[in-house]
Each structure stands twice: as C-alpha cells, then as structure tokens.
Amino acid sequence: MSNKHLFQKFGFLRAPFGIGVGRYVCQLQRITIKFCKNHGDSFGIRSFLEHDLIDYAKQNPGVVVYVKPRRHRNPVLKAEYLNGETSWICIGNFSRQDIIQWMELLKTQYHDGPALRLFKLWHTDFPSIQGPWTPFTFKNPSLNQIKFPDKKIGEALKFKPTATEELIRLFEEQQEAKKFDQEIPVQKGVS
Amino acid sequence: MAALGSFNRLFNFATNTCVKRILPTSTNKQYYLGLKLRQIEVAGYASHRQPIRYKLPWFKPKPSYQEEIPEEYEEKKEKAAADVINKINKQIATNQVGRLFAVIYLCGTQFKITENDVIAIEGHWPPQPGDQLNLEKVLLVGGKDFTLIGRPILNRELVSVNATIIQKTLSHTITRFRMKPRKQFKRINFTRIPRTMLRINSITINGDVDKKKEVEGLDRIY
Numbered sequence: 184m185s186n187k188h189l190f191q192k193f194g195f196l197r198a199p200f201g202i203g204v205g206r207y208v209c210q211l212q213r214i215t216i217k218f219c220k221n222h223g224d225s226f227g228i229r230s231f232l233e234h235d236l237i238d239y240a241k242q243n244p245g246v247v248v249y250v251k252p253r254r255h256r257n258p259v260l261k262a263e264y265l266n267g268e269t270s271w272i273c274i275g276n277f278s279r280q281d282i283i284q285w286m287e288l289l290k291t292q293y294h295d296g297p298a299l300r301l302f303k304l305w306h307t308d309f310p311s312i313q314g315p316w317t318p319f320t321f322k323n324p325s326l327n328q329i330k331f332p333d334k335k336i337g338e339a340l341k342f343k344p345t346a347t348e349e350l351i352r353l354f355e356e357q358q359e360a361k362k363f364d365q366e367i368p369v370q371k372g373v374s
Numbered sequence: 375m376a377a378l379g380s381f382n383r384l385f386n387f388a389t390n391t392c393v394k395r396i397l398p399t400s401t402n403k404q405y406y407l408g409l410k411l412r413q414i415e416v417a418g419y420a421s422h423r424q425p426i427r428y429k430l431p432w433f434k435p436k437p438s439y440q441e442e443i444p445e446e447y448e449e450k451k452e453k454a455a456a457d458v459i460n461k462i463n464k465q466i467a468t469n470q471v472g473r474l475f476a477v478i479y480l481c482g483t484q485f486k487i488t489e490n491d492v493i494a495i496e497g498h499w500p501p502q503p504g505d506q507l508n509l510e511k512v513l514l515v516g517g518k519d520f521t522l523i524g525r526p527i528l529n530r531e532l533v534s535v536n537a538t539i540i541q542k543t544l545s546h547t548i549t550r551f552r553m554k555p556r557k558q559f560k561r562i563n564f565t566r567i568p569r570t571m572l573r574i575n576s577i578t579i580n581g582d583v584d585k586k587k588e589v590e591g592l593d594r595i596y
Contacts, residue, residue, distance in 0.1 A: 297543075
C-alpha cells in the first residue's frame with residue numbers, strides 16, 4: 184500500500200512566518216475541554232480537571248483554558264493556534280496520564296502534525312549558495328574545444344585487464360620465478 | 375595441517391642455516407625459502423585472485439620506503455594555501471562572505487542548512503520549544519567563494535550555529551503492514567514518530583581561519 188492510496192494531506196515542512204527568529208512565542212492560544220459529568224468515558228478528564236488543570240493554567244499564562252461540560256457526549260480536546268489552525272482530539276476513556284501528555288503535545292505544536300504527511304524534513308528558501316551542480320561543473324574547460332568524434336575520449340572504459348594482458352603477466356611471472364630458481368641452486372641440493 | 379606447518383618451519387630453518395653457511399653472500403638479499411616456495415605457487419593463475427582485504431579500499435597501503443617530499447614543491451603549495459587563506463580571512467574580516475551554509479550532524483543525520491532554515495528531527499529528543507541550541511558538530515561551512523571542510527568536524531570555536539526549537543509534534547500515521555504469503559501471517563501496525571522542528575537562527579565564523587588559539591575551550595569551564 185502506497186501513500187498515493189491514502190486520502191491524506193501532504194506537503195512540505197512549513198512554519199508560521201517568523202517563528203523562532205526572535206523570541207519564541209507559544210503558538211497555542213486557546214484550549215477547550217469538553218466533557219460529561221456523568222459518563223465513564225470522561226472519568227480520566229474529570230480527574231485531570233480535579234488535579235492538574237490549575238497547574239496547567241498557571242504554568243501557561245499565555246493559553247486560555249475553557250472547560251465546557253455537556254451531557255452524555257464524548258470528551259474532547261480542541262486547541263486553537265495563533266495562525267488560525269485548530270487541532271481536535273477525542274479523549275474518550277483516556278487515563279489521566281494520557282491526557283496530561285496530550286495536553287502537553289497540543290501546547291508544543293503549532294498545527295495538527297499528524298494531519299500532514301511531510302515530503303521532506305527540511306525547508307529552505309535558499310536551496311543553493313555556490314550554484315547548483317551541472318554536468319559541466321569541475322570539468323576541464325578544454326573540453327569545449329574538442330571536436331567529436333574524438334578517439335581518446337570515445338575510448339571504452341577498461342576496468343579489468345584483458346585476457347592477453349593477463350597472459351603476458353603470467354608469462355613474466357614465470358620467467359621471474361625461473362630466474363629466481365637459477366639464483367639459488369643450493370636449494371635443490373638441500374631438498 | 376599443524377604438523378605440516380611445523381615441518382615447514384623446521385625445513386625453513388634448516389635450509390636457511392645451510393644457505394647462510396654455504397653462501398654467505400646470498401644472505402644479503404634476504405631470501406627466505408618459505409616465501410620463495412609460496413611465490414612459485416603464486417605464479418599460477420588460481421592463487422592470483424584478489425587477496426582478502428583487511429583494510430578499507432580508500433586507505434592507501436603504507437609505502438615501505440621513506441617518502442621524500444621535494445622542498446620546492448612544498449613551498450609553492452604552502453604559499454598558494456596561505457594566499458587562499460588570507461583571502462578568506464579578508465572576506466570574513468570585512469563581512470563579505472555573503473550567506474553562509476553549513477552541513478551539521480544532528481541526532482544521527484546530516485543536514486545542509488543556511489540561516490532561517492527549518493529542519494525536522496525524528497525520534498524522542500529532550501529539548502523543548504523555545505530552547506536555544508548551539509549546534510557544535512559542524513562538518514562543513516561554505517560561503518559564495520569558499521568552503522571550509524572539517525576532518526571530520528570543524529573547530530567548535532571557529533564556527534557557531536545557533537538554532538531555536540519551534541515545535542514538537544508527531545508525524546502522520548505510518549502503516550506497517552507485514553504479510554507472508556501462504557503462511558497465514560498478517561500483521562498491521564500503526565505508528566507515529568515524534569518530530570522536533572528547529573529554526574536555524576545564525577551561522578557565523580568567529581575569527582580567522584587557520585589560526586590556532588593558545589588556550590581553547592574556555593567557554594566550557596563551569
């Protein structure tokens with residue numbers, strides 16, 4: 184199964200203009216917690232509200248936290264960001280620990296990350312500084328003057344010695360070995 | 375085999391001593407009978423296949439002879455290098471380097487970056503949004519007219535690359551489907567990889583290239 188068959192948004196890495204250039208500004212502006220006071224689905228979020236919500240709000244003074252009870256509906260987290268994007272998570276039957284983690288994630292991102300499949304993990308406005316590579320970069324400029332067909336350039340590349348060359352090499356080695364034998368005649372007497 | 379080897383050694387020893395006794399002049403040539411026997415074998419075709427490589431192919435074998443470097447050549451080369459370095463230093467001093475780019479090594483991957491780039495790092499990574507980082511593993515820095523290449527990294531104090539963390543999020547849902555045909559085996563798993571986005575704030579070259587400071591690493595004393 185390829186990515187082509189998935190109905191999923193895709194694109195390049197992007198960031199809201201100017202984020203991280205000067206002072207970092209938390210991109211999460213508003214978070215709405217919707218839950219039910221009766222249902223078991225909302226048990227985790229209710230315990231989160233009891234124990235951790237005040238701390239969360241205190242630690243993030245830039246984030247507005249809304250709490251919205253509604254009867255007999257699934258609990259939901261909805262985050263709204265500075266660039267107008269929203270992120271929505273259904274948190275039915277989530278534990279308190281899970282919800283702490285998801286709240287943290289909503290705070291640290293600036294758009295719904297999982298909704299976008301990235302082509303590249305890199306974004307730049309200046310793809311090349313020394314100029315892009317072409318087939319002619321680092322080539323000898325004398326190549327411009329050559330008239331084709333040229334015998335020297337058109338020669339086939341040789342990666343291995345040919346059979347003839349190999350035979351010559353073997354013959355030469357044999358000759359050397361013979362010479363070597365003649366140099367030490369003592370060896371025969373010993374063995 | 376071991377017996378044969380030991381026999382061969384004994385044989386070599388005996389032959390060598392004999393050779394020394396009978397022919398003292400030939401010993402100067404440092405012939406070793408075992409070696410010679412092997413050489414004769416080597417003359418055949420089969421044994422001349424490529425030997426087993428113990429070293430990586432791009433490492434040249436050490437030459438057995440003393441290498442002599444012609445002095446004049448060295449001087450010429452040094453002068454050329456000094457000229458180039460002077461030019462680069464002049465550019466840096468007068469702030470004419472233009473936009474710099476760098477290749478950095480971060481969390482197991484290399485990125486080619488310039489100022490104001492955004493890069494994403496995959497996997498669990500502790501830094502939080504808003505954190506300012508100084509990326510120290512710089513493999514290469516280049517401007518319009520020059521490139522400084524680290525071996526493998528550049529001096530930590532020569533180049534400084536600053537970055538800010540702007541986002542921590544998750545990737546899209548990645549499907550991992552495994553199936554073995556005719557084996558009644560099918561698994562489907564879904565994963566999301568944590569990703570951290572980084573904004574590159576600045577790439578700067580501090581001071582002159584090719585100048586060694588007397589004391590280094592003073593910024594690291596806590």
